[in-house]
Amino acid sequence: MELKVGDILTGEIIDFTHEGNGILKVDNFAIFVPNGVIGDKVEIKLTQLKKNFGLGAILKYIELSPDRIENQIESTSGEIPLVNYKYNKQLEWKKHKVTMDLLKFAGLSDVNVCDTIGMILPYRYRNHTQIPVGSKNGDAILGFYQKGSHDVVDMEGSILQPEVADKILNVIRKWINKYNIKPYDRRTNKGVLRHVGIRTNFKDEAMVILVTASESLPNKKDLVGMLTTEIENVVSIYQNINNLKSAPTYGRKYIKLFGEDRLIDCLGNFEFYISPNSFFQVNRTQAEVLYNKALEYLDLQIDDEVFDIYCGIGTISLFVANKAKRVYGIESVKAAIDDAKENAILNNISNAEFIVGKAEEVFPELMNKGISGNKVVVDPPRKGCEKEVLEAIVKLNPERVVYVSCNPTTMARDVKYLLENGYEVKEVQPVDMFPHTFHVECVVLIEKE
Numbered sequence: 272m273e274l275k276v277g278d279i280l281t282g283e284i285i286d287f288t289h290e291g292n293g294i295l296k297v298d299n300f301a302i303f304v305p306n307g308v309i310g311d312k313v314e315i316k317l318t319q320l321k322k323n324f325g326l327g328a329i330l331k332y333i334e335l336s337p338d339r340i341e342n343q344i345e346s347t348s349g350e351i352p353l354v355n356y357k358y359n360k361q362l363e364w365k366k367h368k369v370t371m372d373l374l375k376f377a378g379l380s381d382v383n384v385c386d387t388i389g390m391i392l393p394y395r396y397r398n399h400t401q402i403p404v405g406s407k408n409g410d411a412i413l414g415f416y417q418k419g420s421h422d423v424v425d426m427e428g429s430i431l432q433p434e435v436a437d438k439i440l441n442v443i444r445k446w447i448n449k450y451n452i453k454p455y456d457r458r459t460n461k462g463v464l465r466h467v468g469i470r471t472n473f474k475d476e477a478m479v480i481l482v483t484a485s486e487s488l489p490n491k492k493d494l495v496g497m498l499t500t501e502i503e504n505v506v507s508i509y510q511n512i513n514n515l516k517s518a519p520t521y522g523r524k525y526i527k528l529f530g531e532d533r534l535i536d537c538l539g540n541f542e543f544y545i546s547p548n549s550f551f552q553v554n555r556t557q558a559e560v561l562y563n564k565a566l567e568y569l570d571l572q573i574d575d576e577v578f579d580i581y582c583g584i585g586t587i588s589l590f591v592a593n594k595a596k597r598v599y600g601i602e603s604v605k606a607a608i609d610d611a612k613e614n615a616i617l618n619n620i621s622n623a624e625f626i627v628g629k630a631e632e633v634f635p636e637l638m639n640k641g642i643s644g645n646k647v648v649v650d651p652p653r654k655g656c657e658k659e660v661l662e663a664i665v666k667l668n669p670e671r672v673v674y675v676s677c678n679p680t681t682m683a684r685d686v687k688y689l690l691e692n693g694y695e696v697k698e699v700q701p702v703d704m705f706p707h708t709f710h711v712e713c714v715v716l717i718e719k720e
């Protein structure tokens with residue numbers, strides 16, 4: 272069948288893309304459809320045609336999927352594309368995604384992928400939200416990016432973040448309206464406010480980070496006054512300056528406006544200092560599940576020497592240090608390594624060493640200096656491990672590698688390299704860190720053949 276833009280087509284959504292859009296197939300040609308969940312029978316209009324796939328917009332639902340939840344939640348943001356799909360089905364889909372990626376990118380067809388470990392209450396789990404500031408008729412609004420664009424949709428709150436974060440946003444909105452604070456406009460490079468970051472800990476204490484385009488932040492004293500008098504849980508306020516046109520949310524420079532330098536959070540029996548620019552898992556409950564699974568897979572013995580590569584503020588390292596002889600944590604962000612060193616002291620851990628630098632440089636250097644280890648845990652960012660890190664692992668020749676991943680596609684690519692170099696995958700455990708989103712986290716046990 273010859274397809275063209277504007278065609279009206281019908282079919283059933285059979286899968287999700289990695290961004291959480293529905294996939295419908297016409298003569299085996301994939302069409303990506305926002306707002307469709309697996310099992311929906313829909314009529315769509317073909318809006319774009321590319322070489323390998325098309326994009327479509329739903330005109331009408333002919334039959335709703337039996338796997339939709341009963342009371343549908345209105346969601347205009349791309350942030351929670353699976354929110355109307357039953358939670359147990361989301362968990363099944365995440366297991367399927369990991370299984371398919373291991374097949375496609377590592378050639379593994381008979382690996383044991385366990386059922387995804389989900390949350391009992393899969394809401395309000397995010398301890399770090401970054402809320403973009405948009406513009407409506409020139410005035411600032413706080414919300415979420417509309418699906419597939421940088422237009423911000425105004426929002427009162429989110430079912431993913433704690434209630435205190437909703438309250439903080441309302442106070443900031445009042446301040447914006449009172450003083451007519453202007454949103455930053457990336458096209459003209461004018462305006463003030465770009466993002467609001469909110470980090471919360473286990474006590475619901477909050478650190479607020481106002482991301483601005485320059486050092487100028489009018490009426491900041493009033494904002495600090497409003498936040499701290501109206502919400503007692505606000506313990507720290509920072510301004511972050513991000514003057515890059517297109518960039519990650521936060522820039523390099525932080526100016527403290529109020530309160531504590533860092534938040535303190537808890538995981539298991541450990542306490543952690545968290546600087547405004549340090550990575551900390553966004554879902555505290557599931558992070559513990561993830562780390563405990565990583566520990567189980569490491570099967571730590573009293574003589575073990577372990578490398579924790581991409582260690583952040585030393586979370587996994589401290590869990591490991593308690594049960595092993597020594598742990599070396601490697602991380603590229605200096606503030607995170609400073610936190611890690613202090614976290615070791617805070618938790619009376621003396622057998623953990625933290626080294627700042629790029630893993631692809633530091634890890635091979637440590638080995639060249641004769642530092643050895645018999646187990647390795649890696650927890651890289653979405654892009655996966657650098658080739659040099661994988662090469663160094665193979666050279667080190669550890670008996671076990673535990674791979675913690677937030678992106679099964681790059682994880683499968685890296686696992687393939689280890690498979691080709693004398694290792695085998697024993698088990699894979701997906702853990703749902705990000706309910707209602709397309710994100711999939713997993714832990715993989717890899718052993719010497």
Ligand SMILES: C[S@@+](CC[C@H](N)C(=O)[O-])C[C@H]1O[C@@H](n2cnc3c(N)ncnc32)[C@H](O)[C@@H]1O
Binds near residue numbers: 582607629650677
């Ligand atoms: C997914 S986080 C994991 C952090 C930690 N394991 C945890 O669970 O909190 C990945 C970490 O890798 C760090 N990172 C990114 N690229 C790196 C590199 N080339 N070398 C070392 N660390 C890097 C990031 O700053 C971040 O802290």
